[in-house]
Amino acid sequence: ATLSGCVSPGDPSAKGSAGASDGPLKPGGKPAGELTILDDNTNKVFQASAIAAFQSATGIKVKTYTMGNFNDLHDRFATLFAAKDSTVDVVMTWAGWTAEFGQAGWLQELDQTAVPKDLIKPALDAVSWRGKVYGLPKFSSVQTMFWNKTLAKQAGLDADKAPATWDEFVAAAKAMTRPGQYGYACDIGNPAGAYQNFLRVLLLNGGDMYDQDYKPIFNSEQGVEALTKFKELLTLHKVMDPASLQTTNASDLGDQFARGSTGIVFNWPFQYAVATGKASKLTAQTVGNGLIPGISVRSASIDGSEGFAINNYSKNKEAALAWLQFVTTGTVQQKIVDQEGWFPVTSTVLDDPKSAAALPVVTTYKETTKYATKRWGTPWSNELDQLLSVQLNNVMNGKTPPRDALNSAASQTEALVKRYLK
Amino acid sequence: MAGQDPAPVDGAATPARRRSRRRTRELRFAIGMAAPALVIIVLLLGYPMGYAVFMSGFDWSEKTATPPSFVGLGNYAAVMHDPQVLAALLRTLFFAAVTVGAGVTLAVLIAVLLNVEFRGRTLVRVLLLVPWAVPPVVNGIMWKLIFDGSTGVVNAIGLGLGIFHDRVQFLADPTWTMNVLVFAETWKLLPFLCLLMLAGLQGIPANIYKAARVDGAGAWQRFLRITLPNLRGPITFALVVQTMWSLKVFDTIYVLTGGSGGPAEGTTTINFLAYLVTFSNLDRGYGAAIAISATVLVLLFAVFWTVVLRDRKEVAR
Amino acid sequence: MLVGVLLVYLLAPFLWMALYSLFPASALQSLTPNLDPRLITLGSYRRLLGDSSFLVPMAHSAIVGISTTVVCMVLGSGCAYVLARYRFPGRHTLLVGMLTVQAVPVIVLAVPLFVLLRAFGMYDTLPGLVVTYTAFILPLVVWMLVGFFQEVPPSLERAAVIDACSRLQIVWRIAVPLAAPGMAATAVLAFITSWSDFFLAKVLTSGNAATLPVRTAAFQGLFAMDYTAAATAGVITAVPVLLLALVAQRWIIRGLVEGAVKG
Amino acid sequence: MAQIELKKVQKTYGRGRNAVPAVHELTYTIGDGDFVSLLGPSGCGKSTTLNMIAGLDEVSGGEILIDGARVDDLDPDKRDLAFVFQDYALYPHMDVAANIGFGLKMRKVAKPEIERRVRDAARRLDIEHVLGSRPRNLSGGQRQRVALARAIARRPKVFLFDEPLSNLDALLRDQTRSELKMLHAELGATSVYVTHDQEEAMTLSDKIAVMSRGNLEQYGTPYEIYHRPATRFVASFVGKPRMNLLPAVRSERGRYAVGGSSFFVDAGDAPDRAVVGLRPEECQLDKVSADQRHGVVKVVEPLGNVSDVIVDLGSALFTVRTPGFSSFSVGDDVRISVERASVHCFDEDSGLRV
Amino acid sequence: MAQIELKKVQKTYGRGRNAVPAVHELTYTIGDGDFVSLLGPSGCGKSTTLNMIAGLDEVSGGEILIDGARVDDLDPDKRDLAFVFQDYALYPHMDVAANIGFGLKMRKVAKPEIERRVRDAARRLDIEHVLGSRPRNLSGGQRQRVALARAIARRPKVFLFDEPLSNLDALLRDQTRSELKMLHAELGATSVYVTHDQEEAMTLSDKIAVMSRGNLEQYGTPYEIYHRPATRFVASFVGKPRMNLLPAVRSERGRYAVGGSSFFVDAGDAPDRAVVGLRPEECQLDKVSADQRHGVVKVVEPLGNVSDVIVDLGSALFTVRTPGFSSFSVGDDVRISVERASVHCFDEDSGLRV
């Protein structure tokens, strides 16, 4: 009985707010206890210093802090939550998972009073779904353009001037393309990458994924044009490294750029650290950074902020909230910027001149916030990524025209929305 | 009545009772020996399996806020009509057919080769074990390094020898990736199949080859008419067991394709699809239904195997 | 000649990965590999073997692999012996059942297994993994051992009965030593399977009991793909099994070849 | 030493519809110190009987008594007997000394005592020099001796042998047979010996139990078995060359026409139709003219000191053993004389001696 | 039909330091239509010789001629011979008819002709009713016949048999032996027959080649082999019971003291020390008083019509075959008389007949 009771399908309490307290979690009191945190392996700073600082500041003990491989975490969380496991208190999250796990009732909703006032909007979006806040961000992340100044110079370009429009970008990429070297590369080898790259061009062309009622509108004229232009990088202009189609993650792309054989990439902020790192052919002087050139708008980008959320079955929710809040504090955020090359989640740290000094990319980031930066994390993100990756691959391989591909994807998405958005 | 003539009753009962005591002892021994293993298997496989069957009867999506509802065979009906399942099934059949087919064919040929006496044969047989010892995860990483579109050694060699005009994006095209997967899997499963075939070859009496030579059969005919028919047992066994294993392949796909079964679902076999549905889509009922349907498919092979097995046991006697 | 081709086919992929682990990233991870032997470095090995986040999973894998093998062999021999020597109704079904279990997909069992293990407090523990692997590997072990035990001549066991051996002594002193090559082959198979498993370890462990394949796969992070380290980890993961296979090759080949593998 | 009594011992393998009766109601007594052979063709239930005596198989009916005590419920190791198997059943993973001493070790005999007895048994069988070898490195004859030594070292009340010589080549078989006989004379333990070789049974035994299809055909001394076979089966099975057994029909003056030919024999007052048995070595052959012949020589098999001549009587073949390298050749017309032969007569249907 | 000549045929297995010489310089001729046995103990090179004749093994030296033509580099199937293997080597995956017809099919004989010949061979060997069965469902005797039928159906010039009877039980063996003899008489093809059973060789063969350790010991008719064994080895190997072979020393008047005992024999003009051979069935025994005795009876082995008595001469054992159920018993003092026996004498060192 104890076994099946854990995940009995007939049990109405299996869904919704099944935690220790009903309703959103408010901060207060002086929480105590022990925490178990399951994070991805993006940040080293917590283990290095933040946990110790947190323990001495709050008296809460972090019993275990585990870094899992990002690719494995979803499965692990899904198993934990489905079994109503209470051993893990804090889990890492991002826009997609926030929506997915939040809607499933597996994450503890936070009261507005628990949210720091100076949070940057995209970072807050990464931990919210349909107006409810399910966690607090740990760092912000937005894609920007990086280019190799050495290659640009060799191609006879003005190495310090970023291409500002799509046409300029294509021209620059063309100039930097030569045998054994491509002007541009991206990562569309896996579903998430396919989605991100599509979303990016869609936004760059002024389009959007959904309207207010989550009706898919990405098969609009802007969408079709954007996808066509993206495809042409590979098929017409031949500036995109064909290996992009098999590159399955951002780090491969980062390495590729650092190897010095790729002119331009649109990548997450960690690219700066990789490109200026020891193993790289580039240096701080030869890495160019700027806004991603738009097609019909000046620029746009996609968001990749991450955060922490609280397991709804946790028995230490107050203590967990204390950890979430501690991570957003200035000292921790500053370290994340300084030591790891991610953007901070609060405007206070973002505007601090120290940040831009430590991480030049921060300047670009601030500019980016003027333009559309979205992610559209939804409960159906996995399914959408998957189906979109199939269509995108067909488009890139010339099997399906962009319009047909998008129409097909949109109608499938509509079914998904209907299923999950009740 | 009972007290009238107790002696014969006793006399008849005692040996029977004695004998049965001996039998009880044997029985207790047999149960004691077999039970722990069976209990573990039944508990740790039987319970989850039953649970999976149970789940497959529900519309059990973790992502919707609605509680699971019983749908009977609804999920199975949906499986039948799902184009994604059909595509995955075809992919799986292709994968299984080629890995198993190529694997068994190569295994027979290699086994025949290694059954001939030559210097260093033992060494070759030992090295044969190398792919077997490579864990699936490592296998995935390994072939990814080899077939990578920009840094892969196959491209370097192909370009160097002038076979390719340009880099081939093996892992960017669904068909190519499937072929790489097939290649990787075949490489890995070959040693086991080879040993199986070697075992079968050792079981063929040497004299019937001599008899065939005297009877005028050439080398090729001896292979076709003596070796192959006599390997029927091991071959059938290899076919079926390997089909089971091929349908279950997960780790290699996962690592080779960065956990996606891509590109464009190109390597999403039925088992991988069940994984995606269960763990990415969190649609547990449907995922279970897909997996169980696949299992049933495999069990059809098992039934077939049972028949073959019975045949083989008779030969042994 | 043919043998040469065969050897290249068998060994080249693994050797290439080994090269990957020995050369700095810049040498091989480029369009044209640079195989200058002066570039060879053991740095990657030094780094991984000095890193507790790698060594600990390695130790876990070793513990889990060895324990699973031992448990499987002990329980499996008992069960296999009974199946090989006793005739009883349902025996054939049971044997076929052992094989049929091979068809069961691990995927759907993961969640219920997780629940089960947690109910017994064994989630994310090494014993939990051992028990789970045992359940999955035992059927195959039993199936194979039945074949090997059947090859032991019954007259030897009768001789042992006359020599005043108990049933258990017969198994231990006669059947097991005689089936030794087959048992060695089976044990290696059990070890390889449990040492190499990825999926179950991924789902059933978290921080405390992660195993080597999980750690190795984790080199493929979202923002931290390290091919040299992955190749190094790959070599390190494969080498113990290779060594085992080499050490036990006499028995494996004899066991699998002469004992006529039945599973 | 021990006396073994079998009382209506039965054995059925399997159950219900699959039941295979292997042995039917055997009743006889093996005297203390006797050497008794169970003789019969393959599948007649010899091994089954021996296994029941040993306790390796359970009896399905009847009872077995050793020295007057029922042993049905006694485990084999409690019956104090030693078993020599057809395939020797040596433990391949132990050396010869360990093989010989294993039964003692399992019985918790003290180490030095084991040592002593192993040496002694090995000395007796002349295998002291191979005590350290594994069985697979021994020749067939040596293995055979190790199996014997293993039995002897135990010093049991009863020895059971299941065709111990059948895997040896002819020379070795003859040699070991003699040794076995001497050994029995020395040790004097009750011995039960299973064989399908009538020569072995004849030379070794004090008494022979001839079996056929699970039934006891005759139990008696070799002399009785040879000279007064109780059934047609025993007559055909014992003696080499095989006894000529031919259907015969009584005609004039109490004489029988053998196999419908012109060859007649006397056979006292037997029924009108019977099977007549004549041993080849008790008959004689004479070359005669065609009109006097009983038959024609079909095959001549020289055996060195004697030759077997097979005569075609027209409707049947008749073998006669002639001395030396035969002077007969294929096609000769011959006459058979049976003056010095004893004529055995068996009932046509029951096969019993009349 | 065919004549087979062996000229200094040699065979060495392995190479260099691992070389194992299996057969040394064999030279003899197997006449057209003859039935020749290769007789010798296990491992003496019989199978090797046969395989070389068949072409299954290459010769290492010398040459083999069939009907005068060298066949060294002819494949087995070109030599027009049929081979019957010890383990029959039937194809387990074909039914009996396919087994018999396989050689014909491989030689592209027309279907109906194959059919006809298979039927014919099956009829001859009385296995028509099992033509549709698989070998594994046949009894040993039936398998044996299938193997023979397979050879016969081919109608080759030469039949080669490698111990075809050794897997059969005694009765079946005797029976098949007779059949084989009749078959040879009918077909008349040259046959080479490997066996380690001297009785088989004696009864079947026109000529026997006795081999030992790869050497030819004697090649001759059964009569010659039995009555004038060329070497001590042949003397000991042929004849049952085994010839008594004892070292003897010349003493007074050309008589030899056998085995250092009081038992003397005459042996013409042989060297001072020799090995003397006496066949047990040519000697006689008499009970005497203790002072006259040559030895003491040690074992008596009744065999039905005869009994073998083993006499202990003190330094050696001496076997005498006595007629009937022996009147001797263990412990009797006896005298051996050899009046009717031929005395064989062999050189002590070379083993050659003197």
Ligand SMILES: Nc1ncnc2c1ncn2[C@@H]1O[C@H](COP(=O)(O)OP(=O)(O)OP(=O)(O)O)[C@@H](O)[C@H]1O
């Ligand atoms: N375990 C068994 N199950 C069923 N039937 C059996 C079993 N053992 C023996 N039999 C049958 O019992 C009969 C007697 O067998 P047994 O082994 O005693 O014969 P045997 O006289 O020893 O023959 P052989 O000379 O071939 O050893 C045979 O018909 C055999 O098929």
Ligand SMILES: Nc1ncnc2c1ncn2[C@@H]1O[C@H](COP(=O)(O)OP(=O)(O)OP(=O)(O)O)[C@@H](O)[C@H]1O
């Ligand atoms: N393939 C081989 N390699 C090496 N030595 C061999 C080989 N075949 C046979 N021999 C050796 O050659 C010798 C003769 O062997 P062969 O098989 O001819 O003996 P045989 O007379 O047929 O004996 P048996 O009666 O046991 O069959 C033996 O000493 C044997 O060990």
Ligand SMILES: [Mg+2]
């Ligand atoms: Mg028997």
Ligand SMILES: [Mg+2]
């Ligand atoms: Mg041979």
